[in-house]
Amino acid sequence: MKEHIKKYDLILDGKRLPSTSGKEATIQNPANGKVIATVAEGGPEDIKLAVEAADRTFRQGPWRRFSSRERSRLLFRISMMIRDHAEELARLETQNVGKPIREARDEVQLAADCFQFYAGAIDKTGGQNAPVAAPGVGLTFREPIGVCGLIIPWNFPITISCWKIAPALAMGNTVVVKPASQTPLTALRVAELALEAGIPPGVLNVVTGPGNLLGEAFVRHPLVRKISFTGSTEVGRNVMKAASDDIKRVTLELGGKSANIVFADAEIDKAVHSAVWSALGNAGQDCCARSRLLLQRSIRDEFLTKLTDQFKKVRVGDPLEENTELGSLISKTHRDRVRSYVEVGVSEGARLLCGGDIPTDAALSSGSYLSPAIFSEVTPAMRIAQEEIFGPVVSVLTFETEEDAVALANNSLYGLSGSLWTRDIGRALRVAKSVETGVLSVNSGQSVHLEMPFGGVKLSGVGRELGLAVLDHYSEWKSVFINTQE
Numbered sequence: 269m270k271e272h273i274k275k276y277d278l279i280l281d282g283k284r285l286p287s288t289s290g291k292e293a294t295i296q297n298p299a300n301g302k303v304i305a306t307v308a309e310g311g312p313e314d315i316k317l318a319v320e321a322a323d324r325t326f327r328q329g330p331w332r333r334f335s336s337r338e339r340s341r342l343l344f345r346i347s348m349m350i351r352d353h354a355e356e357l358a359r360l361e362t363q364n365v366g367k368p369i370r371e372a373r374d375e376v377q378l379a380a381d382c383f384q385f386y387a388g389a390i391d392k393t394g395g396q397n398a399p400v401a402a403p404g405v406g407l408t409f410r411e412p413i414g415v416c417g418l419i420i421p422w423n424f425p426i427t428i429s430c431w432k433i434a435p436a437l438a439m440g441n442t443v444v445v446k447p448a449s450q451t452p453l454t455a456l457r458v459a460e461l462a463l464e465a466g467i468p469p470g471v472l473n474v475v476t477g478p479g480n481l482l483g484e485a486f487v488r489h490p491l492v493r494k495i496s497f498t499g500s501t502e503v504g505r506n507v508m509k510a511a512s513d514d515i516k517r518v519t520l521e522l523g524g525k526s527a528n529i530v531f532a533d534a535e536i537d538k539a540v541h542s543a544v545w546s547a548l549g550n551a552g553q554d555c556c557a558r559s560r561l562l563l564q565r566s567i568r569d570e571f572l573t574k575l576t577d578q579f580k581k582v583r584v585g586d587p588l589e590e591n592t593e594l595g596s597l598i599s600k601t602h603r604d605r606v607r608s609y610v611e612v613g614v615s616e617g618a619r620l621l622c623g624g625d626i627p628t629d630a631a632l633s634s635g636s637y638l639s640p641a642i643f644s645e646v647t648p649a650m651r652i653a654q655e656e657i658f659g660p661v662v663s664v665l666t667f668e669t670e671e672d673a674v675a676l677a678n679n680s681l682y683g684l685s686g687s688l689w690t691r692d693i694g695r696a697l698r699v700a701k702s703v704e705t706g707v708l709s710v711n712s713g714q715s716v717h718l719e720m721p722f723g724g725v726k727l728s729g730v731g732r733e734l735g736l737a738v739l740d741h742y743s744e745w746k747s748v749f750i751n752t753q754e
């Protein structure tokens with residue numbers, strides 16, 4: 269029986285439309301290589317149409333005239349639509365990205381929570397009455413920026429789409445979303461649901477297509493007033509340059525090589541469990557992955573014995589199976605790139621404790637799987653200690669003192685996330701303040717909390733997502749002084 273392949277169009281000015289060129293791309297399930305959908309392949313001309321529609325809507329449409337309460341109700345309705353379609357969206361995400369269904373379900377809930385959070389924030393986010401020295405009244409207003417260009421990576425498509433769309437809309441902007449070409453399905457589906465929820469046409473547009481073909485036209489378009497990009501540091505750097513010509517606002521969420529620091533006084537079993545899942549969630553294709561494990565020397569051997577044992581027990585398999593813990597990587601090309609780092613580690617003299625193999629199980633042969641790997645005896649100068657591998661590979665380094673731990677953690681071009689494990693509150697605070705990173709968890713492997721700002725320092729990016737802080741990145745402050753002197 270021929271499987272039904274769903275066809276997805278661009279979402280442009282409230283309509284589902286084919287690309288101007290008529291071209292379509294096929295979307296594959298990386299876990300088995302099967303084609304699951306066809307998607308309109310947009311080009312620069314479609315970006316132009318979408319940006320013009322978003323700009324027209326921003327200037328003329330009803331969106332800006334909506335009261336804060338009306339906008340809040342709409343965002344809340346979108347969150348409910350996502351919840352009502354949660355299982356459909358989770359399965360779509362799993363089939364498109366190859367991630368375990370349990371992870372996809374959590375991510376869909378986070379996407380819904382995100383709309384709910386910003387729906388609640390809208391009518392609590394106003395300007396101020398500033399106590400100016402001059403005779404008069406100082407008022408500040410928070411105004412939308414205009415058209416925001418949102419560029420999404422392939423690793424967390426629905427979550428990252430929603431954590432950009434929701435705050436941008438909350439502040440009254442209109443948006444054009446460009447998902448990664450491999451993983452456009454859930455962003456398109458969320459946009460369809462938002463239209464059903466009653467969002468006016470032209471407020472939320474989605475253009476799919478390869479970044480190298482339409483990215484430049486998008487970032488350089490003069491009507492785009494802000495770019496929020498999540499992706500690799502390499503592409504992010506070019507985005508920043510291209511956005512600089514007309515001084516666009518830019519937020520960049522880029523790569524990472526986050527440290528997981530475990531002191532000898534930590535609760536070892538909890539730290540081991542977290543070291544597994546904060547490195548292997550989404551098969552390690554996570555900008556926040558704790559891919560550098562820094563162990564205090566006195567606990568290293570015990571820790572590594574336990575960690576290796578748990579890595580070997582991780583259930584690698586079909587992402588749609590309920591008990592699968594590690595799914596497929598995004599593609600064979602990416603899997604082979606990650607695998608090449610296993611060879612780099614071995615050639616650099618690190619010790620491979622487990623994994624790094626392509627599973628030979630026939631059921632997995634058409635997917636892009638890799639067994640999770642641990643390298644010990646890693647030194648800071650090695651490539652596997654410095655470069656973002658973006659797969660299920662952990663590099664273990666050893667330290668003696670608290671100062672050594674901080675120096676090792678900071679010996680990185682990146683600074684996105686990280687964890688530290690200790691029962692000493694003084695040490696926890698000292699180290700947390702000294703590690704150069706945007707996000708840090710003490711005795712936890714969790715990086716993302718909707719309620720707190722998220723983002724990186726150094727090559728991990730600029731600006732923040734989430735929390736109330738992101739609202740500053742999607743609005744302009746306007747100061748109005750009213751002279752009251754007679």
Ligand code: NAD
Pocket residue numbers: 419420421422423424446447448449477478479480482483484487498499500501503504506507520521522523524554555556656658684724728729
């Ligand atoms: P990528 O940089 O290859 O692509 C990201 C997005 O940019 C895609 O939509 C792509 O089509 C688009 N793009 C490509 N070329 C472009 C151009 N010239 N102009 C404009 N857009 C262009 O990244 P990826 O491979 O999709 O994602 C993996 C990377 O993303 C990793 O480095 C990871 O660490 C990073 N990431 C960071 C965060 C974070 O919050 N810091 C979150 C997730 C992923």
